[in-house]
Amino acid sequence: MPVSAPRSEPPAADVAAVFGRPDGVQGSFAGEHVPADRPEPRVAPPDAVLAEAFSKPAGVTDTLQRDPYAVPEPEETPEPDPWRDPDSTASMSRPAVPVPMPTGPTDRGPKLGIRELLFGGRVQWWALATLGILALLVGVFGGLIGRWTAEVATPLHSNSVQLDGSAPDTDASSNVARVVQAAQKSVVTIEVRTAVEGASGSGFIVDKSGYIVTNNHVISKAANDSKAKLEVVFFDRQRVPARIVGRDIKTDLAVLKVDDVADLTVSKLGDSDKLQIGQEVIAFGSPLGFDKTVTSGIVSATGRAVPLRPDAESDTDAVINAIQTDAAINPGNSGGPLLNDDAQVIGVNTAGAMTGGGSIGLGFAIPINEVMPIANALIKSGKVNHPSIGITAATVRNDRIYGAQVRDVADGSPASRAGVREGDVVTRFNGHAIEGADELTVAVRTSKIGDAVKFTYWRDGRYFDGEITPVSD
Template identity: 80%
Template sequence: MLPAHDPVSDAASVSEAAATFGRPAGVEGSFAPDAVPADRPQPQIAPPDAVLAEAFRQPAGETETLQRDPYAQPEPDETPEPDPWRDPDSAVGMSAPAVGADPSTGPTLSGPKMGIRDVLFGGRVHWWALATLGLLALFVGLFGGLVGRWTAEVVTPLHANTVHLEGESPDSDGATTNVERVAKAAANSVVTIEVRTAVDGGSGSGFIVDKAGYIVTNNHVISKAANDSKAKLEVVFSDRQRVPARLVGRDVKTDLAVIKVDDVANLTVAKLGDSDKLQIGQEVIAFGSPLGLDKTVTSGIVSALDRPVPLRPDADSDTDAVINAIQTDASINPGNSGGPLLNDDGQVIGVNTAGAMTGGGSIGLGFAIPINEVIPIANTLIKDGKVKHPSVGITAATVRNDRIFGAEVKDVAPGSPAAQAGLREGDVITKFNGRSIEGADELTVAVRTSKIGEPVKFTYWRDGRYFDGELTPVSD
């Protein structure tokens, strides 16, 4: 509840406040007047320095005490002077020239017009010389036109109906190269051999050695047919005649085999040569059916002789042999096996057997069994169906160290020719039957090429010394 209003008490309160906070007597403004003694000197404003006065004084004619606002709008009756430095939208204008024009100089009058002589030669050529040049140019043009017309009439046209291209027949039917001549002579004696089993098949080559139908090839070509009684063995002749064949005999230790066809007339028998007369560098021709491509001929040279090449058993063949090979750079690929290696006279001097390959193709390292080793094996197979080989009763391994190269004896069969000759385990054979031995493969070839019952001399190394010996191979 608000207290009751008392006018007398309120008036007393106002009077007390006025006495306390009111303006003193004699003071009319907000502040008391500053009483300055009359005798106090007053400050005087000195005139400005002449340089400052020049820099900061008010321009002549100006009456305003402050600088004009540069952004102020002019009065309606004022038209400001265009200022391109302050107004980016102002038009481009030409300023006053740096040097004034001489008012005394009058307009330039046009001179006489220049002629062609003045334009081209600066007026330095006489009219008669100009006329002479024109006549000379006309003469050159006429002469060039006449020459062009004459040459266009005498040049032979590009197209003609009198030219006719035609192949020229050779002067005779004879061969022009040795390879061509050998290929023609041997073509009918070379055959393709195919083996087909219930699950797979293979092919190789061969050549006819007798009119009765006997054909020489490699054992690994017909190995599947020999091990599978249900396999189909066929011979395809050069005229594509296909005839069944039978296995006569095979030898896994020399990778040779003989097959036979029956009731085939007019067979062409291959001519057999002498591989002992071969020379390194002599030209040779390989004939066969690489990759099933029959009647394929490649040529090269004899690269090396008496090269021991091991042939080991695999999934497709039971051959386990070391051949005493003729090395050639004539291409020998899968399918060439069993085909003939021929000399320049068309004679068979080897049976193509193996080839070193990288990436599936020939690299110029082909190997063939010498025909002089094939003939006795083939004769024996045709006669008996099997072959016996010389044996000395040892197993060996290749050894090559800082002391000796050769075939180290690993085992000697009791009572064998090697045991009777005094050989024992650890001996290193370095020479056998006149052939240097630097490894086990070379010893295998040397033993196999010896003859049963004929003494053979050999050299071996034992305890740092060399010894000579003799033994007589027996049948295996």
């Protein structure tokens, strides 16, 4: 039974419309259908600006344009070859075969001995005679020189010379030396040692019973650490434990006491109110731990308000009415005496202005006339009462006014009763000119509790006078 190939059915009309060949196409791939009416493309000439910017320079035929700023590398000039260049000049050249240079004898031969020199006939007789004459002349001349130096020059060594180091017995010591001799045994070194560190300062004896005056910042660590060790070292290196009698953070003063020490030398006290600028002074103490150190200078200013603020080393918060001196005062001098030329204590060395850790000739001491009332109060009761007027102030300096501007007035305080208001600027207090808050602090502290004092203040462009009576703080 014959078998015939299956016949496919023609596609549906909608399928043929989507997937069928276009009319007139017989192959599997359709060729590009170009409409008969499509115009041929033409290349338009480039814009004049673009042609100038991107076209090749005249005479250039390379595909890539060369850098117009590139410097061409110089061409190597071949060495001239007279065999190939008939126009070359004549020149010398090295020989084709090196010529060996002749060499002389290198052996100097045997040296001449005495026999060969005198009898060998190898030296002329007149040369031998000349050498003999020269030797004779050298011997005669050397003998004459030796004879002359022996008679004229003095000997270098002598058994008759004896050096004597004793000086004539005259009183030629300086004034500073006399002050040191008189005061050195009354000055002490104060050492404070804690579990982790140590520090030292100075002090001076004010009573035979063992009372010693120093600065509060010298013994602050001992006061605030019950386990700290406090010792006093005397002039003869004797070490004695000390106790704190009292201290005052507002004046940076303190009093210590030692017991059972015989033959104490007490300091002589002077009058700091009689100091004059230019007067000679001597600072005694233990700067940087070097005890029994003395520096000298002059009083360069008085009544200098110097603030001392609390820090990691001390709880002192004071403004001192300082004596300014150019005698070197370094760390460790604190608490030591400032002496006049009569070996009298006229101040307590307290602070120094320093740059780079060293003295620059600006040292400050608390006047002894302000020290002794504080020391007496500490010895008597262990505490001090200071005058107060009940205000806080800040320094103001502008084109209108200089002074201490009141920032706060305590209710019921002497300042409140005197009519002082916030914003007032105090320009004078108890006879002292006030140019800042530190000067006002010193002026109030140096007044007396219960005694009325006059003051001047500025308000709304006008000056007013008032009276105020400080009370105890």
